[in-house]
Amino acid sequence: MISFWKLRQSPNFRFAILTMPGALFLLTFFVLPLISILIYSFWRTESYQLIADWNIENYKTILTQKTYLTFIWRSLVMAVSVSLACLVYAYPVAYLVAKHGGRYRLILVLLTAAPFFTGIILRVTAIQQILGPIGLLNMALQTFGFEPIQILMYSNVASAIGLIYLWIPFMVLAIYLSLLNFNFELLEVAYVNGAKPWRAFVEITWPLNWIGTAIGIVLVFIPTFAAFVTPRFLGGVNGALYGNILEHQFGATGTWALGSAMGVVLFLICLIFIMIIWRTINLQRSGYTGEEL
Amino acid sequence: MTEPALKLEQVEKTFDKVRAVDKVSLEVDKGEFFSLLGPSGSGKTTLLRIIAGLETPGDGNVHIGGHDVTRLPPYARGIGMVFQDFLLFPHKIVSENITFPLKMQGLPPSKQEEQLNWVLSLVHMEGYEDRYPHQLSGGQKQRVALARGLVSRPDILLLDEPLANLDLELRKEMEVEMRRFQAELEIPFIYVTHNQEEALTLSTRMAVMNYGKFEQVGAKLDLYNNPNTRFVASFLGSPNHINGQIKRVEDNIANLDWKGFDLRIPAPAHANSGDDVDYYLKHERIHIQSPQDSGSVKGENRLEGTLRDIIFKGQHSDYFVVLKNGQELVVSAATEIPSLKIGHSVEVYWPPEAGDAYLTEGKVN
Amino acid sequence: MAVVVPKERVVITIQSILLIFLYLFLYFPIFFIIFVSFVDNTVWPFPPVFTWEWYERLWIMSDFHVGFLNSFLIGVGTGTLSSIFAASAAIGLLKYQSRWRGLFAVLYLSPLFVAGILIGISSLMFHRNVLGLPGNLTSAVLANTPQTLSFAFLVILAQLTRYDWRMDEAAMVFGARPARCFWEITLPTIWPSVLGAFLVSFILAFNNLEITFYSVGAIATLPTIAWGTLRHGIEPELYSMAAVINGLVFLILITLFFLIRLGFIRLGYRGQ
Numbered sequence: 001m002i003s004f005w006k007l008r009q010s011p012n013f014r015f016a017i018l019t020m021p022g023a024l025f026l027l028t029f030f031v032l033p034l035i036s037i038l039i040y041s042f043w044r045t046e047s048y049q050l051i052a053d054w055n056i057e058n059y060k061t062i063l064t065q066k067t068y069l070t071f072i073w074r075s076l077v078m079a080v081s082v083s084l085a086c087l088v089y090a091y092p093v094a095y096l097v098a099k100h101g102g103r104y105r106l107i108l109v110l111l112t113a114a115p116f117f118t119g120i121i122l123r124v125t126a127i128q129q130i131l132g133p134i135g136l137l138n139m140a141l142q143t144f145g146f147e148p149i150q151i152l153m154y155s156n157v158a159s160a161i162g163l164i165y166l167w168i169p170f171m172v173l174a175i176y177l178s179l180l181n182f183n184f185e186l187l188e189v190a191y192v193n194g195a196k197p198w199r200a201f202v203e204i205t206w207p208l209n210w211i212g213t214a215i216g217i218v219l220v221f222i223p224t225f226a227a228f229v230t231p232r233f234l235g236g237v238n239g240a241l242y243g244n245i246l247e248h249q250f251g252a253t254g255t256w257a258l259g260s261a262m263g264v265v266l267f268l269i270c271l272i273f274i275m276i277i278w279r280t281i282n283l284q285r286s287g288y289t290g291e292e293l
Numbered sequence: 294m295t296e297p298a299l300k301l302e303q304v305e306k307t308f309d310k311v312r313a314v315d316k317v318s319l320e321v322d323k324g325e326f327f328s329l330l331g332p333s334g335s336g337k338t339t340l341l342r343i344i345a346g347l348e349t350p351g352d353g354n355v356h357i358g359g360h361d362v363t364r365l366p367p368y369a370r371g372i373g374m375v376f377q378d379f380l381l382f383p384h385k386i387v388s389e390n391i392t393f394p395l396k397m398q399g400l401p402p403s404k405q406e407e408q409l410n411w412v413l414s415l416v417h418m419e420g421y422e423d424r425y426p427h428q429l430s431g432g433q434k435q436r437v438a439l440a441r442g443l444v445s446r447p448d449i450l451l452l453d454e455p456l457a458n459l460d461l462e463l464r465k466e467m468e469v470e471m472r473r474f475q476a477e478l479e480i481p482f483i484y485v486t487h488n489q490e491e492a493l494t495l496s497t498r499m500a501v502m503n504y505g506k507f508e509q510v511g512a513k514l515d516l517y518n519n520p521n522t523r524f525v526a527s528f529l530g531s532p533n534h535i536n537g538q539i540k541r542v543e544d545n546i547a548n549l550d551w552k553g554f555d556l557r558i559p560a561p562a563h564a565n566s567g568d569d570v571d572y573y574l575k576h577e578r579i580h581i582q583s584p585q586d587s588g589s590v591k592g593e594n595r596l597e598g599t600l601r602d603i604i605f606k607g608q609h610s611d612y613f614v615v616l617k618n619g620q621e622l623v624v625s626a627a628t629e630i631p632s633l634k635i636g637h638s639v640e641v642y643w644p645p646e647a648g649d650a651y652l653t654e655g656k657v658n
Numbered sequence: 659m660a661v662v663v664p665k666e667r668v669v670i671t672i673q674s675i676l677l678i679f680l681y682l683f684l685y686f687p688i689f690f691i692i693f694v695s696f697v698d699n700t701v702w703p704f705p706p707v708f709t710w711e712w713y714e715r716l717w718i719m720s721d722f723h724v725g726f727l728n729s730f731l732i733g734v735g736t737g738t739l740s741s742i743f744a745a746s747a748a749i750g751l752l753k754y755q756s757r758w759r760g761l762f763a764v765l766y767l768s769p770l771f772v773a774g775i776l777i778g779i780s781s782l783m784f785h786r787n788v789l790g791l792p793g794n795l796t797s798a799v800l801a802n803t804p805q806t807l808s809f810a811f812l813v814i815l816a817q818l819t820r821y822d823w824r825m826d827e828a829a830m831v832f833g834a835r836p837a838r839c840f841w842e843i844t845l846p847t848i849w850p851s852v853l854g855a856f857l858v859s860f861i862l863a864f865n866n867l868e869i870t871f872y873s874v875g876a877i878a879t880l881p882t883i884a885w886g887t888l889r890h891g892i893e894p895e896l897y898s899m900a901a902v903i904n905g906l907v908f909l910i911l912i913t914l915f916f917l918i919r920l921g922f923i924r925l926g927y928r929g930q
Contacts, residue, residue: 011754014836018750019762022743022807030769030777030804033784037776040783050787093680096673108677110915115684117858118907119865121884122900125892126687129694132892136690139702165683172680185380191367192345192374192451193441194397197665203393207384218771226773229867233888243775250779250872260783263776274771284425287383366665 034267041261048254058261068245068262072269075242078156079225082163083171086220087213089164090171098179109176116169120229127162128233154236162230167223171216178212208287214277222270242266296359298323298481299344299449304353306339306505313339314350315505321449321483321498326475328492328513329485330528331502337485340502341451344483346370358448368397373442373450373480377457379434381426387437388422394445412440415474432463439471443478450475452484456491468494489529493517501525523651526573533579533622535572536653539564546645552618556594557645561652574648576625581612581641583632589642598622600639614641688904695897712898719895725878728795729864732879735799736806736863741856743803744810748818749844753826766811769804774868777801782872793875801873802863809862810855817851817921850917857910857917865903 042054062068097108115123130136131152138148151157182205190200206213228243235241246266249259299321306314313336321327329337342348344355346367355363362370373394381390388409395405413419416436426434435455442450456464472495475482486492492499493513500510501524509521520526527534537551539560547560549570558572582588589595598616610628615621624641633639694700698707716722747766751759769777781801785791791800821844829839845852863870867881874882880903887893 012756015750015754015756015758018746018754019758022747023762023765025739025743026765026769026804026807029781029784029800030772032788033780034772034776036784036788037780050783089676089680092673093677096670096677100670106918107915110911111681112684114907114911115688117861117865117911118688118900118904119881120867121881121888122691122865122903123687125884125888125896125900126691128892129691130687134701143702165687168680169684183380185376185378186382188347188367189374189376189380189382190393192347192370192372193394194368194371194445195393196366196368197669199397204382222771222773226775228775229885243773246775246779250782256783259779263779266773267776270771270773285384 037260037263040257041264043257043260045255045257050256058258059265061258062261062265071240071242071245072265074156075225075227076269078160078163078227078231078241079221082160082167082224083217083220085160085164086168086171087217090168090216091175091213094172094175094179098176098182099184109173112172113169116166120166123166124162124229124233127165131158131161131234154234154239156235156239158234158236159227159231159239159241162234163224163227166230167220170219174212174216174219175209178209182209207285211281211286214281218274218277221273225270225273226266296356297321298325298358299483300354300356301340301344302354302356304340304343304350304355306336306343306348306350308339312336312505314343316353317505317507319500319507319510321481323479323481324476325498326472326482326496327484328496328499329483329502330487330489330492330499332487332528335502336505337487337502338453339505341453341483341485344449345372345374345451371445371448373445373447375438375442375450375452375455377454379426379438379455379458381434381437381441383426385425386422387418387424387426387429390426390437391440391444393441394447398445408444408446412444415443415477416440416470431459432467435459435463435467439474443474443480446478447480449481449483452482454486454488456486457488464491471495489531493529501528503528520573520649523571523573523653526649526651527571530575532573532575532648535574535620535648537570537572539566539568539570541566547650549650552620554596554616554618554620557592558648558650559646561650564652569653570650571653572648572650574622574643576611576623577609578647579622579624579641579643581614581624581626581630581633581639584638584640586632586640589640590644593642593644595640595642596622597638597640600633600635600637603633603635612639614639616641688900691897692901692904695894695901700894700897712894716895716898716902719883721878721883722880722899725880725883728874728877729879729881731795732798732802732866732870732874733860733864735795736802737856737860739799739803740806740810740859741814741852743807744814744855745848745852748811748814749840752815752818752821753823767808770808772805774805774866777804778869778872781869785873793873794877795874798870798874798877798879799863801869802866803859805869806859806862810859813855813858814848814851817848817854821848848921850921854914854917854921857914861907861910865907 040050041058042056043050044053044055044057045051093112097105101108128135132138133148133153137152141148152161186204186208187200190204191197195203226243226246227241228247231239231241231244242262246259246262249255249262297320299319301317301319304314304317305312315336317340329340331337339348343350344357346362346365346369350363353363354361357370357372382393385393391412392405392409395408400408409422413422416439418433418436418440421429421433421437426437429437438455442452456467459467468491471482484492484495496513498511499513499516501508501516503524509516509525516525517529520529526532535549535551535556537549537556540548540550540555542548542560542564545560546557547564547570549556549558549572556572558570561570564570580588584597596616598614600612601615601621602613604611604613605628606625608628609625612624612626612633613621614624622641693706694703695712696706696708696710697703698709698711744766747762751762778801781797782793785797785800786793791797825843826839829843834842865881867885870879871882871885880899884896884899887896
């Protein structure tokens with residue numbers, strides 16, 4: 001009896017009681033489903049049914065057939081470009097708000113995050129309304145006698161703009177949160193020691209904020225790589241990405257096994273990307289002293 | 294006649310209508326350890342930042358090593374600086390922190406290593422090259438910060454209250470070390486502090502600053518023994534403060550009425566009967582004895598009182614004497630004077646010129 | 659003192675321009691759509707001819723009410739599950755020292771690093787084939803919760819790090835058992851962040867497409883209706899629907915903003 005009471009009071013027990021329910025939920029409804037598609041990826045589909053006929057045909061298809069590889073490559077290029085574009089644009093913006101925002105910091109940052117909550121369909125519609133063939137931009141150009149800008153309609157450029165539109169809030173937020181904890185006085189130290197402003201940025205600001213920047217990059221890369229809604233509506237004929245053909249497997253064709261395999265490949269590519277980024281993070285080199293949290 | 298290492302001409306800086314630095318001029322030579330002493334808000338840190346290039350003066354010129362640097366950004370001034378919170382780069386190891394200024398100058402790695410080794414042995418931090426700042430103690434961080442400031446042998450070294458975050462023993466140790474560095478290297482140190490003991494220990498010359506102006510500049514003993522203004526007199530040495538009215542002025546001596554006591558003080562300039570006067574008397578300038586002994590001389594002030602308390606300070610003791618007029622004086626004297634016992638009568642005496650007297654001009658600080 | 663080296667003024671100006679342009683980029687499309695939803699000539703609305711037509715059409719759209727209700731239910735379900743799990747986990751993680759802390763933190767944040775569509779298809783197959791759960795609202799809630807749980811976790815964590823746990827120790831000294839302590843001390847202090855977590859989860863689930871589409875079966879939600887409509891080209895009803903949803907999101911975000919402010923005020927500024 002006594003030992004039970006002692007157990008109840010131990011911090012480990014309390015910790016477990018509080019964290020296990022959510023953890024179990026995640027294991028059941030997040031981890032297990034992912035494991036299940038791993039399993040299904042080795043099966044095959046026949047007449048819209050999954051048959052447990054273990055094989056690696058699906059993977060062979062994806063990894064050897066040119067069409068699939070092309071799509072993977074296109075999505076990779078798109079994801080990297082969009083991530084870089086977001087990075088270049090978000091950094092100065094986040095810097096401004098973090099350093100000079102004062103008491104308006106919270107509002108300024110929330111304003112960049114707010115559009116994110118309106119949902120993907122609305123946002124794609126909104127962008128299409130501006131950039132599409134009968135969108136505001138082109139109608140304005142036509143009204144004033146100019147030619148519509150071809151490259152913005154139904155192209156990868158339009159897709160890219162759309163994806164930047166969707167995911168840049170994540171990048172801004174990640175870098176902003178990192179800069180909040182950055183001691184800007186260190187820049188003064190650098191100046192006094194002979195560093196010109198750009199040098200100071202490269203030597204001091206960038207490394208000390210790399211962890212936040214890396215998180216931002218990953219948070220933009222992953223949904224961009226898996227995108228299907230945006231390329232569907234903005235990408236045009238040649239704009240289909242990996243996400244589109246993945247989605248296709250769960251639509252009319254009902255080829256769930258192949259779709260599962262594609263999903264696994266998607267997951268692995270994202271995982272590899274995360275691993276690469278992870279390797280670049282050296283805690284000491286980012287100024288981590290073990291004091292926070 | 295060589296150019297002074299640092300020259301300030303009528304430097305002025307205003308923030309939001311407040312004159313942080315008010316037409317300050319100064320010359321500092323290579324061999325000097327110069328302190329800027331003053332209370333917080335006096336403008337000393339602002340002045341230091343102007344010298345560093347972190348603030349642009351509203352008016353005036355700054356010359357370092359003979360060159361006019363007033364319009365130059367900090368990275369073009371060739372100075373060294375030590376900051377109050379050390380401000381070491383947390384993501385760089387000790388050697389990288391120290392060689393940072395050399396790296397910015399584009400020195401070849403072999404040269405960098407040479408300078409690094411030299412400065413590490415100077416501050417006694419050999420062997421710590423690969424540590425990160427968070428692995429160092431406060432004193433060690435301080436040495437690394439100092440090393441970083443000195444490694445490029447700059448024209449001047451600026452120090453912004455560098456010892457404020459160290460505990461007493463470490464501070465005493467570092468004070469001695471810093472005097473040694475400055476003398477050895479012949480680099481002028483410009484040292485900002487609000488701690489007058491520190492300034493008096495370290496510097497050769499100093500300035501007392503208040504409300505953006507230099508109250509007095511000169512050799513430290515000069516400021517200590519012959520304060521020009523009321524502020525300097527009250528700021529250095531934490532003296533006894535006696536306030537009263539002049540009854541009579543004769544030759545250069547005035548008679549001051551101090552709550553019933555008649556004191557002889559040196560007459561301040563333009564003093565007249567009835568003027569309000571502040572008289573500052575440093576602890577060590579007063580003599581204390583038991584009433585039986587007689588050591589005082591004619592013309593000196595002699596008062597009787599009761600010894601309320603003795604506080605042991607190590608090399609001396611502070612004696613707290615309550616006088617017959619109800620006021621209290623603190624006297625610094627040798628420890629263990631057998632004839633002085635708490636609760637018993639004592640006698641205090643001093644010559645008029647042992648203290649400094651100034652007209653009370655309204656309420657100035 | 660913030661140093662502004664003269665050249666920095668140029669940098670600040672450029673950054674400000676970028677920031678303003680970012681806001682325009684993000685918000686102009688949204689406001690334009692709302693504007694156009696009230697206009698007859700949607701393709702080139704200048705000069706605008708006002709009309710309520712699109713709203714009327716939206717109102718009588720067969721699926722609209724059902725869709726709204728379903729989205730709402732999914733949002734509520736997901737929000738409730740997420741905020742409860744997240745609050746529990748956040749308190750556990752911050753209050754008790756355990757060597758599993760890091761591991762659990764990684765687990766709770768991992769859904770953020772998995773693409774939505776992956777969660778959607780994996781949930782589809784897992785629910786249907788393994789759990790025998792057909793596509794319906796429950797399935798949608800269960801599928802949406804992992805990702806919203808991560809967001810909720812971050813929201814509560816952000817505020818909870820400023821909570822002074824010594825208050826709990828004081829409560830214990832005065833006789834409060836843990837559950838009581840939570841009810842009397844902790845919850846009354848942190849409720850803004852829990853409510854905030856609920857609202858964030860609600861919106862995300864309400865507006866979600868990639869996950870919900872696969873797990874909700876044939877049931878209509880606003881995003882799936884919009885998705886279906888969009889596939890046939892832009893219909894003006896989409897604009898009014900967008901305006902309505904944006905209005906809802908805006909209201910929720912305003913509430914969220916005040917909750918955050920409240921959180922700062924109540925928990926004060928602790929330490930540096």
